[in-house]
Amino acid sequence: xxxxxxxxxxxxxxxxxxxxxxxxxxxxxxxxxxxxxxxxxxxxxxxxxxxxxxxxxxxxxxxxxxxxxxxxxxxxxxxxxxxxxxxxxxxxxxxxxxxxxxxxxxxxxxxxxxxxxxxxxxxxxxxxxxxxxxxxxxxxxxxxxxxxxxxxxxxxxxxxxxxxxxxxxxxxxxxxxxxxxxxxxxxxxxxxxxxxxxxxxxxxxxxxxxxxxxxxxxxxxxxxxxxxxxxxxxxxxxxxxxxxxxxxxxxxxxxxxxxxxxxxxxxxxxxxxxxxxxxx
Numbered sequence: 001x002x003x004x005x006x007x008x009x010x011x012x013x014x015x016x017x018x019x020x021x022x023x024x025x026x027x028x029x030x031x032x033x034x035x036x037x038x039x040x041x042x043x044x045x046x047x048x049x050x051x052x053x054x055x056x057x058x059x060x061x062x063x064x065x066x067x068x069x070x071x072x073x074x075x076x077x078x079x080x081x082x083x084x085x086x087x088x089x090x091x092x093x094x095x096x097x098x099x100x101x102x103x104x105x106x107x108x109x110x111x112x113x114x115x116x117x118x119x120x121x122x123x124x125x126x127x128x129x130x131x132x133x134x135x136x137x138x139x140x141x142x143x144x145x146x147x148x149x150x151x152x153x154x155x156x157x158x159x160x161x162x163x164x165x166x167x168x169x170x171x172x173x174x175x176x177x178x179x180x181x182x183x184x185x186x187x188x189x190x191x192x193x194x195x196x197x198x199x200x201x202x203x204x205x206x207x208x209x210x211x212x213x214x215x216x217x218x219x220x221x222x223x224x225x226x227x228x229x230x231x232x233x234x235x236x237x238x239x240x241x242x243x244x245x246x247x248x249x250x251x252x253x254x255x256x257x258x259x260x261x262x263x264x265x266x267x268x269x270x271x272x273x274x275x276x277x278x279x280x
Contacts, residue, residue, distance in 0.1 A: 042066045046099040056080030062102040074270025107250040129227040134220040149179035167241035184214030233260040245280040
């Protein structure tokens with residue numbers, strides 16, 4: 001989620017170059033510690049390619065049970081990735097490819113990862129250094145085709161999914177509010193508001209989960225996490241509100257997690273506790 005100007009020129013070319021220069025997607029690692037703190041038995045972890053971030057790297061991963069059931073999907077950041085990050089008004093945007101097993105066993109196609117050194121609007125809420133991690137359910141090409149908001153594109157951004165395809169606890173402002181190119185319209189939990197369009201002044205942002213839509217479709221689930229929280233090495237896990245209806249028959253996550261592995265110098269943001277859902 002971002003509510004200020006971002007330079008997207010060359011994102012497609014950067015994505016291609018990253019794929020050519022990254023490690024293969026076939027990496028398997030059984031040593032990943034999930035949020036439970038104990039490695040799950042009879043499962044494997046599969047990684048996407050490493051992509052440079054700060055002084056380290058970031059990559060996607062998925063833990064799959066031997067029977068093919070997804071258990072946990074997330075982003076891994078090396079500790080060095082949290083240092084040497086770009087500063088200033090511009091944002092860093094990365095496409096994190098998913099391992100083919102993630103694309104085969106979940107509704108997600110890729111992760112659109114953003115570093116926001118100055119945060120973004122609204123002031124007093126999300127204007128602190130943080131990461132946006134969009135788990136996207138459409139192709140890179142379809143997402144990148146989403147234009148900037150304008151009076152001409154307003155209808156595309158503000159044609160919402162039919163009732164039931166987003167949780168009742170989530171809302172989005174009309175018009176240009178939260179509408180972003182290459183992303184869509186962002187939906188926020190009502191719990192952070194004290195009134196219509198007014199974020200509770202007592203709300204303190206550390207981590208939050210958003211939904212996204214565009215032209216009548218749910219496009220992504222988006223954890224947002226502050227750099228301060230990740231650097232604290234603290235853990236977080238919470239179930240999040242779910243819709244009643246789904247566009248695709250697949251396994252969908254129900255829990256949002258943040259955890260760290262100080263021994264190996266890794267930070268994780270993940271979605272877990274996948275449950276089967278049928279398309280409506």
